[in-house]
Amino acid sequence: MSAEVHDGIVIATEHIQAAPEVVFRYFTDPALLTTWIGDLAELDPQPGGQFDLVMGDVRCRGTYLVVEPPHRVTFSWGIDGNRALPPGASTVEVVLTPDGDDTMVVLTHRGLPESRIEQHRAGWEHQLTRVCRT
Amino acid sequence: MLRALADPHRRQILRLVQHGELPAGQIAARFTLTQQAVSQHIGVLKSAGLLTERREGTRRLYSLRREPLGSVRELLAELWPEALSRLKRAVEEAHPRHSGRDA
Numbered sequence: 001m002s003a004e005v006h007d008g009i010v011i012a013t014e015h016i017q018a019a020p021e022v023v024f025r026y027f028t029d030p031a032l033l034t035t036w037i038g039d040l041a042e043l044d045p046q047p048g049g050q051f052d053l054v055m056g057d058v059r060c061r062g063t064y065l066v067v068e069p070p071h072r073v074t075f076s077w078g079i080d081g082n083r084a085l086p087p088g089a090s091t092v093e094v095v096l097t098p099d100g101d102d103t104m105v106v107l108t109h110r111g112l113p114e115s116r117i118e119q120h121r122a123g124w125e126h127q128l129t130r131v132c133r134t
Numbered sequence: 135m136l137r138a139l140a141d142p143h144r145r146q147i148l149r150l151v152q153h154g155e156l157p158a159g160q161i162a163a164r165f166t167l168t169q170q171a172v173s174q175h176i177g178v179l180k181s182a183g184l185l186t187e188r189r190e191g192t193r194r195l196y197s198l199r200r201e202p203l204g205s206v207r208e209l210l211a212e213l214w215p216e217a218l219s220r221l222k223r224a225v226e227e228a229h230p231r232h233s234g235r236d237a
Contacts, residue, residue: 005211012214016222018229026221035228036220039140056140101231105221107214112207 010109020096020103024070027094051075061087071096077109084113137216138182143167144175148184148198155188155197 016023026032028045033053040054044064051062062076073094078087090111097104138144143165150161162172176196179185186199
């Protein structure tokens with residue numbers, strides 16, 4: 001429920017009342033992933049497999065790097081058509097640690113550029129213009 | 135910001151104001167939604183930094199915000215905690231604990 005930002009790293013944590021085995025599938029099963037992020041996902045949860053997520057008009061693309069059920073999953077992350085954060089530019093690591101019957105989720109997003117949203121926003125505006133035409 | 139853009143009504147509001155300012159009333163008039171619902175959408179767009187509000191007398195005018203707000207890092211620092219709260223809700227609703235907590 002909180003996030004910290006260090007040099008190019010965003011760390012978010014959450015405590016969930018379910019076992020890591022349960023939570024893990026929400027990072028690898030498209031139907032479960034889209035219950036909390038994005039609208040449509042194509043996932044191939046094995047090292048080198050695709051991580052493709054449509055969120056509204058934005059398409060995030062990457063590759064699974066580490067898949068170690070039920071404790072760790074890592075994937076690369078970027079946005080189609082976005083110069084500041086192209087597909088594969090940064091990596092997301094999710095570590096699930098048992099806490100009694102519950103799970104502590106620590107999500108670390110590394111390799112984020114310094115760039116201001118202006119660049120990013122150019123991407124949104126491009127997407128918006130595209131949406132506005134349809 | 136991604137959440138703000140995910141809703142078709144909100145995208146339509148941005149489309150309406152992308153070439154210039156519009157008063158709240160004129161925006162609401164384009165929708166079959168209640169004025170209150172439109173105000174809520176405007177509120178979401180404002181807090182996502184996508185809309186700028188300017189007051190002129192009693193009127194509120196809205197336009198597409200174009201200046202930079204923060205870094206990609208700040209954007210994701212906002213996105214991930216929100217996403218993980220939704221994950222918590224999704225998991226706990228799908229897998230409720232039967233017994234009360236240490237009751």
